[in-house]
Amino acid sequence: MARKPKTGPASDPELLILSSLASGPKHGYAIMGDIETFAGVTLGPGTLYTAITRLVEKKLIAPQVSSGRQRPYKLTAEGETGLTEQLNDMRRVAAVGLRRLRPA
Amino acid sequence: MKTHHWMVTALLRLYPTAWRREYGPELTGMLLVRPLTAGIVGDVLRSALWQRLRVAEPSTLVGLAMLLVMLNGFVWNIVAPSPYGGEASMLLQNLWGSNLYVLLLVGCGLWTHLRHRGKLDQSGLAAVKISFLAGIPLMLAGILMWLGILGVIVLGPRDTPTTFHEHGFTYTYYDAQIRSCWIRVSEPTIQLQAIQSTTCPPAPLGVMLSPLSRLPASWLWGALGGLLGRWIGRSRRRPLVTSWIPRLLPYWR
Numbered sequence: 001m002a003r004k005p006k007t008g009p010a011s012d013p014e015l016l017i018l019s020s021l022a023s024g025p026k027h028g029y030a031i032m033g034d035i036e037t038f039a040g041v042t043l044g045p046g047t048l049y050t051a052i053t054r055l056v057e058k059k060l061i062a063p064q065v066s067s068g069r070q071r072p073y074k075l076t077a078e079g080e081t082g083l084t085e086q087l088n089d090m091r092r093v094a095a096v097g098l099r100r101l102r103p104a
Numbered sequence: 105m106k107t108h109h110w111m112v113t114a115l116l117r118l119y120p121t122a123w124r125r126e127y128g129p130e131l132t133g134m135l136l137v138r139p140l141t142a143g144i145v146g147d148v149l150r151s152a153l154w155q156r157l158r159v160a161e162p163s164t165l166v167g168l169a170m171l172l173v174m175l176n177g178f179v180w181n182i183v184a185p186s187p188y189g190g191e192a193s194m195l196l197q198n199l200w201g202s203n204l205y206v207l208l209l210v211g212c213g214l215w216t217h218l219r220h221r222g223k224l225d226q227s228g229l230a231a232v233k234i235s236f237l238a239g240i241p242l243m244l245a246g247i248l249m250w251l252g253i254l255g256v257i258v259l260g261p262r263d264t265p266t267t268f269h270e271h272g273f274t275y276t277y278y279d280a281q282i283r284s285c286w287i288r289v290s291e292p293t294i295q296l297q298a299i300q301s302t303t304c305p306p307a308p309l310g311v312m313l314s315p316l317s318r319l320p321a322s323w324l325w326g327a328l329g330g331l332l333g334r335w336i337g338r339s340r341r342r343p344l345v346t347s348w349i350p351r352l353l354p355y356w357r
Contacts, residue, residue: 029134032134049130053127069132071130
């Protein structure tokens, strides 16, 4: 079982869920598995659904209609913009940090 | 398998009803297909508590915080009583009469009114709820005293507090007033004798009922907070400058 990092962007469940949904609609269980694959982070079911609730309230993701128990979620236009901005900010910070770490 | 299902249902019950209606089936499905480890149970408990706190009324939050503060003070009083005059212990004992507590009730009444824009009654009831929750440890102490489980030591200004090792499961009551009370005596013909003393412990029934006797006053303080909220709401809607300038203009001319 992968351990959840204590700090850093990879510990933010909301960002992880948005990144997971960037590839298309998924239900809770699929989001969890995807995050485990691409980030090496296992989100607990409680943490996952707390983050999903917050994202739905912020209108960054939206639930889709389903017949079964598992309901898929998809990224909204607002969520897509928000994720792009957040990832670009992170890339800028990472680039500066890595440049400064490089020996002169 | 039956235990697993029962545990999942019990965990789901911890979430607020509205949340459960929206996300309950999904979370149930997820919890049913994996083993319930301590980590997962802890994660779900934390999430349920968070969801409860998000939808809780201000009065519930403040009341629960007060309950914890009172319970903490109660436990510390038994384990390590502070000397007479210690600020924290005196404040906890005389909480209902303190200005800080009154301000808290008024503040919660105000908060409730600003949140719901309801009647003053709602703000009053919010303050009553806080007082009731904060009074639970005291009512519990009264019941324990009544059952003879909890002893009481009365500590005057010049007395030294005893340690837990010396007094055991006993509450230290800080009192400097000389009052009349009845004590049991060994004389068979007279079983109770009236004395004037500083060491009269409070009556269990009095301790049990004292938080309830404060509820009407709490209602009034909460309603006052609501009234303040109503006044703030009105002054927000009416800009101060534009409402006063036309009235002052005739005098200026």
